Amino acid sequence: MSTRATEIPTAPAAVHQDAGITRGLVEITKVRKSFGATEVLKGITLTVEPGGVAVIVGPSGSGKSTLLRTINHLEKVDGGFIAIDGTLVGYEVRGSTLHELREKDVLKQRTEIGMVFQNFNLFPHLTALENVTEAPVVAPRSGKPRLTRAEARERGLELLDRVGLKDRAGAYPRQLSGGQQQRVAIARALALDPKILLFDEPTSALDPELVNEVLDVIRELATSGTTLIIVTHEMGFARDVADTVVFMDEGQIVEQGSPKDIFTNPREVRTRSFFSKVIEPAFNI
Structure with missing residues (x-):
């Protein structure tokens, strides 16, 4: 069982919130993750409100899938913390240290986090x-x-x-x-x-003619009140279902906002450059 000294969560919801007040609030705070010498996540902070639909887009290797896997502790974070409805994922606070939960307790937490893989x-x-x-x-x-x-x-x-x-x-x-x-x-x-559903590129392994039958199911789920966090390369789908679009590159969130803001008027040069390569010109009309 691992321990690590870290900045202990003090956000209003994280740790201190009474159970049952919300259902599906996801708080990701200053999360870092490295594989060897390669830092894959560089201090990610993101909040997804209960019932919200957050779609994460960005180039391959930007850390999207790794971030998704940290939410249910399939990947252990090296810094920062993640909380769902005010309860830390994978850790508990003892004094000034985060102690990793026992595997059976992690498994219990995962029953509240559905995940659909590629x-x-x-x-x-x-x-x-x-x-x-x-x-x-x-x-x-x-x-x-x-x-x-x-x-x-x-x-x-x-x-x-x-x-x-x-x-x-x-x-x-x-x-x-x-x-x-x-x-x-x-x-x-x-x-x-x-409480939440995670989708990791749910259509990437499908033949093109089969993609829409899966996306249609997720579209229905997006109206159901369950919190969804979706990593996808389907930009039209992202614009249709998302409350919040998160653009990641090189282990960081470059910008986030409403689909209209991100797809039609991105602020950052890197975001504009990415979308200019992956979105058909007619998409912005």
């Missing part, structure tokens, strides 16, 4: 329905009762119906298209009723 990560030996129902039975979200198999099945069918795949409940991943597998992965992420 490559689906479904269990190949389980059907679509079994992929969705496994977690609520085996590892329910902290504070929630473990579902019976019958209850989990009913809930799983509801979620598969929500992503348009109830009729494929008995299919195995190998029998599904990439877009269908990703929609099952989204249903699985929803199964524990998470």
Whole structure:
């Protein structure tokens, strides 16, 4: 178990906020992360309000996916801290030191943070329905009762119906298209009723004709009141769904703002340069 001396959180929400006042408030404060001698995140500070949709864009290697993985402690931060609804992620404060939580406690925290990966990560030996129902039975979200198999099945069918795949409940991943597998992965992420949902380039592994079926599901989720943080290269989609667009480059947030501000009138030269290369001219009309 690791410890590290750091600036102890003193923000109004972080640590001191009573549980239950908010649902899905994400506070990222001065987060740093290095791999060897390479500093990948250089003091990232970002707040996503409950029910907000933050879309993170930027060039490859800018630290977008690493930032996403620190939110559920898949990557341990080297400095700074992350809090969800006022509770630190991955650490607890003892005196003037942050102590890393035990793995079982980190796993409990992760039940409140759904994550959808680039490559689906479904269990190949389980059907679509079994992929969705496994977690609520085996590892329910902290504070929630473990579902019976019958209850989990009913809930799983509801979620598969929500992503348009109830009729494929008995299919195995190998029998599904990439877009269908990703929609099952989204249903699985929803199964524990998470406070926030993280999407790491959810369409990057899909054939172009399958992209929209996944984006349409995420568009519906964006209106559901669940906090979403999405890393994507789909700029039109980002403009459609985001409350806040965050542009990252070289491990830093270059600028952030509303989709209109970021896409049509970015302040920073680096932002303008990036969008000039990735957005069709007609996009700005």
